[in-house]
Amino acid sequence: MTEAMPLHMRRNGLNPVAELAKARDGEGVVRVETPFGLPAYLVSRKEDVREVLADPARFSSALTPIPGDGPTAGQLIRLDPPDHTRLRRLLTPEFTVRRMNRLEPRITEIVQAALDDLERAGRPADLVTHFALPVPSLVICELLGVPYADRGEFHARAVRILDSSLPMDQRVAAQREDHDYMAGLVARALADPGEDMLGMLVREHGDDLTSDELTGVASLLLLAGHETTANMLGLGTLALLWHQDQLAMLREDPGLIEPAVEELLRWLSVVQSLPPRTTTADAEIGGHRIPAGSLVICSIPAANRDPALIDDPETFDITRGTTGHVAFGHGPHHCLGAPLARMELRIALPALLRRFPGLALADPAEPLDFRVFSLVYGVRALRVTW
Known part of the structure; x- marks a missing residue:
């Protein structure tokens, strides 16, 4: 952690720094500097964050300047209605709970294969390399029709895209490389649509989407689909190993997995903040006036540990199954x-604990290499034994 980092990205291990809680519980809205050096207003209270995120008419994604001028077509997170509404309506049927449930048997197979690989690696082994990263990577590759053999390349690009410590030209170059790679896959899907999501979008909505929009949508899904879940699996395992009472409860009662997942999502909040919004006119949030044309950043970790959301928010408690968090x-x-x-x-964490009842950190005293500059927080490696 470094004081030079933006306030909303500062962490102390798995926790947001005390200064962030102080800003939330005090002013609520404070002036900060973005990783790009631009001034912004940081919103950190749960209700204020929800208000900003719910109102694209006042807090625009599309008007926010994009440093480095990377590709934008099809990037849902950079769009406002009606463009955002049109694209999202095409994608939503592919991500319903019912549709996802059809994937459960295959996800279970992928998890078991990763556990086999972890066991073959021998003790100690890196949980990130052999489990946390491969599981969501293979799932999203199969869903989109991306060759799993390319996972090393697209993960390396993702790390560069999300690393706020890198010069912007390097991050934009990684975005363009990613765009070019995905454009090639889209061209193949247009010529011969398969049974994956890209093929479905071509067959059912080919007349409604440009190739650039298809490329942007697929790039975003690939990036978000493996980076966020991979870091949740790594940090989620670490959180349980650091809270042996919670780990014991989950082992004894597998039915706790659903509330445990919600609590992990809330307590860890691996997404540091969502893309900044820009005020379309003078706005008021939490009693603070924000001038038109201002950047607004929402702190997800601060909002998810707001005492207004839940009692004793700093305590990790898998039995409560927090609802109303803004991790997503x-x-x-x-x-x-x-x-x-x-x-x-829900599938991966219980399977890990079943396979390795003696799961533990290989060296509890070993310093952990947290991804402190990443927009998606995580740990680069997690050496475990069993």
């Missing part, structure tokens, strides 16, 4: 893949 965002941009992410966590 809120409003029109609420994460499309939330049902898929929940299912992967």
